[in-house]
Amino acid sequence: MVANEFLNIVGTLNEAKKIVVIGHIMPDGDDISSVLSLSLGLKKLGKEILSSIDWKIPGYFHEIDEVKHIRNYDEIDVYGFNPDVIVVVDASSPDRVGRFSEVLKDFKVIVIDHHATNTYFGDINWVDPTFGATAQMVLRINKELQVEYDERLALVNLMGIETDTGFFKYSNADERVFNDAAYLISLGARPDVIARMILENKRLEQFKLLSRMIDNLKLECDGKIAYSFLSKEDYEEFNCTDEDSGGFVSEIRAIKGVEIAIFFYEYVKGEVHISFRSKEWFDVSKIAFSLGGGGHPRAAGVTINGNIEDIIKEVIKLTKATFSAQR
Ligand code: 5GP
Ligand code: MN
Numbered sequence: 001m002v003a004n005e006f007l008n009i010v011g012t013l014n015e016a017k018k019i020v021v022i023g024h025i026m027p028d029g030d031d032i033s034s035v036l037s038l039s040l041g042l043k044k045l046g047k048e049i050l051s052s053i054d055w056k057i058p059g060y061f062h063e064i065d066e067v068k069h070i071r072n073y074d075e076i077d078v079y080g081f082n083p084d085v086i087v088v089v090d091a092s093s094p095d096r097v098g099r100f101s102e103v104l105k106d107f108k109v110i111v112i113d114h115h116a117t118n119t120y121f122g123d124i125n126w127v128d129p130t131f132g133a134t135a136q137m138v139l140r141i142n143k144e145l146q147v148e149y150d151e152r153l154a155l156v157n158l159m160g161i162e163t164d165t166g167f168f169k170y171s172n173a174d175e176r177v178f179n180d181a182a183y184l185i186s187l188g189a190r191p192d193v194i195a196r197m198i199l200e201n202k203r204l205e206q207f208k209l210l211s212r213m214i215d216n217l218k219l220e221c222d223g224k225i226a227y228s229f230l231s232k233e234d235y236e237e238f239n240c241t242d243e244d245s246g247g248f249v250s251e252i253r254a255i256k257g258v259e260i261a262i263f264f265y266e267y268v269k270g271e272v273h274i275s276f277r278s279k280e281w282f283d284v285s286k287i288a289f290s291l292g293g294g295g296h297p298r299a300a301g302v303t304i305n306g307n308i309e310d311i312i313k314e315v316i317k318l319t320k321a322t323f324s325a326q327r
């Protein structure tokens with residue numbers, strides 16, 4: 001059955017002339033892919049589009065030329081543009097859109113997202129956690145709007161499916177993911193181009209930072225929980241930014257026997273981001289949500305202000321207690 005919200009969104013976008021498409025802070029591949037795929041699709045239909053993310057886009061994504069169309073919050077004037085509707089993609093709650101959270105109150109808002117922790121903050125919300133990537137949902141919107149796909153749009157759309165499924169290896173890489181990917185590949189997208197751009201594009205300094213992260217690694221609960229951290233000073237020492245530690249939490253999860261991996265990093269002093277991952281069964285989104293964040297059962301996160309050592313102590317205590325109660 002096609003969701004009512006889906007048809008409602010398609011109808012609203014069909015009628016709209018001016019549309020703002022926004023993604024979430026700390027953008028990942030699915031977010032950038034979803035913003036761009038929807039924006040490019042709607043442009044093909046002759047709509048006037050502003051695309052924006054209130055965050056710096058990680059450097060390697062700029063190898064995708066279309067990324068230059070995504071503007072920062074400061075570079076656009078939503079009120080001057082006066083859109084018929086704002087579409088928010090891949091964001092589970094208003095705090096995830098940065099300074100746009102205030103702007104949303106003044107416009108009609110569509111939310112397209114696949115996080116189970118979504119708070120349904122739009123006027124029309126299509127939220128479906130059975131999708132591996134929001135980019136798959138955007139593909140369906142574009143198809144229903146009869147957007148014609150060229151090679152570039154197919155590539156940009158595939159990026160979100162590839163990145164949010166860990167390049168087709170997470171438990172969310174189901175039959176529909178492979179079918180959608182195959183469809184986009186048939187339209188000219190090259191999965192290897194995206195894989196090289198993201199996985200094989202590292203600076204030597206990143207490996208030194210990784211080495212520090214490994215030095216800081218600790219195991220708890222018979223090796224079922226593994227965690228590590230990087231401080232502001234670590235990033236400075238190796239001339240790195242938070243972009244450089246993007247895949248580190250997956251390295252922690254890769255340890256044999258680990259069910260829960262946690263990576264704490266403080267790129268801005270006093271602001272600690274926590275990335276949670278689990279391997280087979282533990283629902284990390286519940287812990288992240290209880291701390292004010294959110295995400296998926298196998299990948300979630302939150303940012304907490306405070307002293308990194310205190311935060312690590314508290315979060316590990318909470319995780320150990322929750323894990324021990326469930327195992
Ligand atoms: P990461 O650990 O890579 O930052 O995030 C993993 C997952 O958790 C992503 O799906 C991301 O959207 C979500 N996430 C990360 N940080 C936050 C947060 O502060 N709030 C919410 N609601 N979700 C987050
Ligand atoms: Mn995302």
Ligand code: MN
Pocket residue numbers: 030031090114132133134164
């Ligand atoms: Mn996503």
